[in-house]
Amino acid sequence: MEQFLIDTFGDNILTYIIMPVPVLIFLSLFALGAVLAERKVSAYMQDRYGPNRVGKGILQTLADMIKLFQKEDITPAKADKLLYNLAPFIVFTATFMGYAVIPFCSLYIGADLNIGIFYFLAITSLSIVGILIAGWASNNKYSLFGAMRAVAQIISYEIPTALAILIVVMIAGTLSMQEIVELQGGGILNWFIFGGPGGATKYILLPFLFAAFMVLYISTLAETNRTPFDIPEAESELVAGFHTEYSGMKFAMFFFAEYGQMFAVSAIVATLFLGGWQSPFGELIPVLNTPVAQIIWFILKGCIFVFVQMWLRWTLPRLRVDQLMILCWKYLIPVSFINLFAVGLYIVL
Amino acid sequence: MRKYFKNIYLGFSTIWIGMMITLKHLLFYKNITIQYPEQRLQLPERERNRLYVNIDDCIGCDQCVRACPVNCIKIETIKAVPGDKVGKTGETSAGKKKALFVPKFTIDFAKCCYCELCVFPCPTVCIYMTDVFEFSEFQRNDLVYDFTDLTKEQAEEKRKKAEEWALEMQKKKEAAAKKPPEKKVPLKPETNDKNKSDESPDSKSDDKPSKDS
Ligand code: SF4
Numbered sequence: 001m002e003q004f005l006i007d008t009f010g011d012n013i014l015t016y017i018i019m020p021v022p023v024l025i026f027l028s029l030f031a032l033g034a035v036l037a038e039r040k041v042s043a044y045m046q047d048r049y050g051p052n053r054v055g056k057g058i059l060q061t062l063a064d065m066i067k068l069f070q071k072e073d074i075t076p077a078k079a080d081k082l083l084y085n086l087a088p089f090i091v092f093t094a095t096f097m098g099y100a101v102i103p104f105c106s107l108y109i110g111a112d113l114n115i116g117i118f119y120f121l122a123i124t125s126l127s128i129v130g131i132l133i134a135g136w137a138s139n140n141k142y143s144l145f146g147a148m149r150a151v152a153q154i155i156s157y158e159i160p161t162a163l164a165i166l167i168v169v170m171i172a173g174t175l176s177m178q179e180i181v182e183l184q185g186g187g188i189l190n191w192f193i194f195g196g197p198g199g200a201t202k203y204i205l206l207p208f209l210f211a212a213f214m215v216l217y218i219s220t221l222a223e224t225n226r227t228p229f230d231i232p233e234a235e236s237e238l239v240a241g242f243h244t245e246y247s248g249m250k251f252a253m254f255f256f257a258e259y260g261q262m263f264a265v266s267a268i269v270a271t272l273f274l275g276g277w278q279s280p281f282g283e284l285i286p287v288l289n290t291p292v293a294q295i296i297w298f299i300l301k302g303c304i305f306v307f308v309q310m311w312l313r314w315t316l317p318r319l320r321v322d323q324l325m326i327l328c329w330k331y332l333i334p335v336s337f338i339n340l341f342a343v344g345l346y347i348v349l
Numbered sequence: 350m351r352k353y354f355k356n357i358y359l360g361f362s363t364i365w366i367g368m369m370i371t372l373k374h375l376l377f378y379k380n381i382t383i384q385y386p387e388q389r390l391q392l393p394e395r396e397r398n399r400l401y402v403n404i405d406d407c408i409g410c411d412q413c414v415r416a417c418p419v420n421c422i423k424i425e426t427i428k429a430v431p432g433d434k435v436g437k438t439g440e441t442s443a444g445k446k447k448a449l450f451v452p453k454f455t456i457d458f459a460k461c462c463y464c465e466l467c468v469f470p471c472p473t474v475c476i477y478m479t480d481v482f483e484f485s486e487f488q489r490n491d492l493v494y495d496f497t498d499l500t501k502e503q504a505e506e507k508r509k510k511a512e513e514w515a516l517e518m519q520k521k522k523e524a525a526a527k528k529p530p531e532k533k534v535p536l537k538p539e540t541n542d543k544n545k546s547d548e549s550p551d552s553k554s555d556d557k558p559s560k561d562s
């Protein structure tokens with residue numbers, strides 16, 4: 001894709017402007033769909049109908065978008081104007097930059113960096129800067145509390161995330177996302193959750209990789225600040241956490257970023273453990289391994305994880321701050337270290 | 350160490366149980382929301398909603414006004430001139446004679462507390478609760494309902510007639526008062542006697558059958 005654009009437009013800025021546009025379009029559509037899906041899922045889990053008025057409910061998020069565009073854009077009088085207005089864009093930009101290294105199919109990846117996954121970890125952490133700025137600049141107690149909780153939580157959960165990713169990186173021997181996915185080609189049994197490519201001995205690793213998969217899923221869930229890890233936004237305690245004061249389009253930006261993050265982390269989990277855009281049938285059915293089918297596989301895998309995130313959200317209550325920290329430091333991190341040790345031992349032997 | 354693994358196990362198993370419950374609701378349970386404007390619950394038998402006044406039966410007795418705890422009913426009445434019919438027939442549906450025009454009968458539903466206290470004292474049962482409960486308005490004044498059947502001009506006409514008649518009666522009275530009072534004095538004891546003699550046998554004869562029955 002990148003090469004194609006360079007060939008047609010030349011190696012100039014236009015190429016690099018066009019490059020992320022498909023992702024942006026996909027992200028907007030995904031956010032529209034996911035907000036609606038979330039409301040429908042939550043409604044049906046509670047035996048309700050959910051939105052069913054605007055175009056039988058399908059156009060509800062579109063209507064909400066139009067409403068948000070029309071809303072007055074309020075900046076609190078005592079807020080730090082510059083930072084306050086900057087924060088939503090930092091959060092969204094950080095989330096969107098993460099998409100640069102997510103491989104949608106064998107032909108499309110924003111930038112196939114040789115440090116892909118490391119870049120992803122680093123750049124999405126930038127969003128906590130935005131969150132902290134938002135909380136601080138709002139000049140509101142709830143916002144500041146929410147922001148502080150968010151930062152504490154995201155930084156703590158960064159560690160198990162990194163450790164779980166490291167396991168895959170150790171087996172794959174590369175940080176490039178596209179290469180990691182290519183390694184998992186050739187059917188479901190070559191996915192990293194089943195040990196990746198290799199002989200029969202790889203199945204010894206199965207429990208460790210499964211544990212790593214769980215750790216990664218739980219900790220990325222915590223990084224997106226969603227229930228049961230939504231203490232930064234805890235409605236019942238903090239009104240809305242760091243975005244309490246935001247309204248209109250700036251609020252929409254945060255919302256957009258949250259849903260963007262939801263898909264980003266799901267995509268990362270899918271890429272690292274479930275073969276990314278690889279079809280589960282490998283080369284058996286070649287039609288299912290064309291680039292178009294690859295995109296569908298990839299989005300499907302991502303959406304399954306997004307659905308599980310919603311499912312968890314409407315099942316579990318919120319954790320307390322201490323429980324959150326206990327889960328991270330006493331359970332996820334030791335488990336990841338054991339995993340790391342076991343996988344390391346396997347690779348050395 | 351054992352507790353540690355037990356905790357992990359408990360965590361996963363309880364989350365699994367919870368997730369299965371929500372999944373069951375997601376897939377198999379019926380939605381129970383009532384789709385209100387299209388689908389309505391049956392109202393209870395003695396629901397209290399918007400009042401209605403059947404002005405054809407109203408005799409303008411003011412009972413409901415006095416019963417209302419928030420004073421949201423306002424009535425004006427005009428006496429009917431002899432020979433002038435109130436309403437179409439001059440009678441209520443039960444055949445009672447109507448002696449008063451009701452040019453104004455307003456109920457302010459913004460104030461009404463739907464206590465139903467005005468309904469019970471009405472002697473002709475013409476003020477009652479309906480099953481209409483969707484009558485919101487944009488202006489509070491639009492919630493003042495007027496139930497009268499007279500137009501303003503008609504009301505004005507009736508008022509004038511009543512005033513003229515009242516003046517006439519006053520004149521007659523004055524004229525009667527100017528006449529010598531001797532005639533009136535003997536009349537009084539006569540009528541009193543008559544009443545007494547009439548009443549006593551009547552009431553006795555009335556009482557007896559009722560006791561028997
Ligand atoms: S229902 Fe109660 S408040 Fe309403 S008009 Fe009748 S007496 Fe007044």
Ligand code: SF4
Nearest residue numbers: 407408410411413471
């Ligand atoms: S009590 Fe009944 S008859 Fe009397 S004024 Fe009220 S509505 Fe009319």
